[in-house]
Amino acid sequence: MTKVAVVTGGSRGIGAAISIALRDAGYQVAANYGGNDEAAAAFTQATGIATYKFDVGDYEACAAAMAQIEADLGPISVLVNNAGITKDGFFHKMSPEQWRSVINVDLDSLFNCTRPVINGMRERGYGRIINISSINGQKGQVGQVNYSSAKAGVIGFTKALAQEGAAKGITVNCVAPGYIATEMVSAMNPEALAKVKAGIPCGRLGESEEIARAVVFLVEDPGFINGSTLTINGAQYIAG
Numbered sequence: 328m329t330k331v332a333v334v335t336g337g338s339r340g341i342g343a344a345i346s347i348a349l350r351d352a353g354y355q356v357a358a359n360y361g362g363n364d365e366a367a368a369a370f371t372q373a374t375g376i377a378t379y380k381f382d383v384g385d386y387e388a389c390a391a392a393m394a395q396i397e398a399d400l401g402p403i404s405v406l407v408n409n410a411g412i413t414k415d416g417f418f419h420k421m422s423p424e425q426w427r428s429v430i431n432v433d434l435d436s437l438f439n440c441t442r443p444v445i446n447g448m449r450e451r452g453y454g455r456i457i458n459i460s461s462i463n464g465q466k467g468q469v470g471q472v473n474y475s476s477a478k479a480g481v482i483g484f485t486k487a488l489a490q491e492g493a494a495k496g497i498t499v500n501c502v503a504p505g506y507i508a509t510e511m512v513s514a515m516n517p518e519a520l521a522k523v524k525a526g527i528p529c530g531r532l533g534e535s536e537e538i539a540r541a542v543v544f545l546v547e548d549p550g551f552i553n554g555s556t557l558t559i560n561g562a563q564y565i566a567g
Contacts, residue, residue: 329401332546333393335359335383335440336410338370340509341459344535345407346376348543354405357396359383361410383410383436384428393443402451403444405546408437408481409459411474413511418472426473433477437484445492454497455546458485459538462505462560478503482556489554498553500545505560508532529561 332349336342337358346358356376360367367378377399381392397403411433414425437458448454463471464478482501489499506512506523512532515523524532541557558566 330354330405331357331396331400331403332405332407333357333359333396333403333440333444334407334409335436336361337376337407338367338378339363340511341504341507341535341538342407342409343370344539345409345542347374348536348539349405349407349546350374350376352543352547354546355400357400359392359410383440384431386439386442389436389439390443393440397447402447404448404451404453405455405457406441406444407457407459407542408440410436411459411461411477413471413474415470415474417470421473429473430477430480433474434480434484437481441488445497448497449492449495452496454492454495455549456488456492456497456499457542457545458482458499458501460485460501460503460556462503462558462564465503465556465558465566466564485556486554493553498545498549500549500552500554501556502538502541502545503556503558503560503566504533504538505558505563506532507535507538509535527561527563531561533559533561 332354334342334346337346338360346356350356358376358378371378379392381388414429458481460481461478463475467475485499485501
C-alpha cells in the first residue's frame with residue numbers, strides 16, 4: 328500500500344524540509360500551502376512533491392482537501408500539522424483579529440486537519456500524527472501571548488489524542504523547535520537576532536533539516552513513544 332503523508336504548511340521553511348525528508352523516506356507527500364501559488368509551483372517543480380492549496384483554518388476546506396488527497400494518492404497514514412503564523416504584539420495592545428487569526432491557524436487547524444483523517448486511521452489500525460509546537464509554547468514569550476497560547480494548546484492536543492488513539496495503532500507526538508534558521512527568523516531585526524543567538528547555549532540557530540529528521544523518526548520508528556513532546560532547541564530551554 329502506498330504510504331501517504333500530508334504536511335500542512337509543507338512547501339516552505341520547516342514544512343518544506345519535512346516534506347522532502349518524508350519523500351526521501353518513501354512517502355507519497357502532499358504539501359499544503361495557503362496562498363503563495365508561485366512559491367508552491369516552484370517547490371513542486373524542484374521536488375516533485377504535489378502541493379494542495381487550502382485554508383487550514385477552515386474545516387470544510389480541510390475536509391474537502393483531505394478527501395481529494397486520498398482520491399489522488401490513497402489513504403492518508405501520516406499527518407504533520409505544521410502550518411502556523413505569527414501576529415506579534417503586546418497583549419494590552421493586541422487586537423481581536425491578531426488573537427483570533429493566530430489561534431485559528433496555529434491551533435484550530437489541528438482539529439480541522441486531523442478530524443477528517445482520524446476515522447480512517449482508526450479503521451485501518453495505523454496512523455502517525457506529528458504536531459509542530461514551539462519553544463514559546465513551552466516557556467512563553469513577550470509579545471506572543473496569542474502564539475504561545477496556541478502552541479501550548481498543540482501540546483495539550485497531542486497528549487489527549489494520543490491516549491484516544493493508542494489502542495487503535497495511532498501514535499500522536501509533538502516536536503517543539505527552538506529558533507530555526509527559516510525566512511521568518513532570518514528576517515528578524517539583526518540586533519534582536521543576535522540576542523536570540525546569544526541565548527542559545529550551542530551558539531547557533533537550528534536547521535530545518537534537524538526538525539525534519541526528528542519528524543521522520545517519530546513517523547517511522549516511534550516504538551513506545553506516544554503523547555510525547557520532543558524538544559529541539561540547542562539547550563535554550565530545558566522542558567521538565
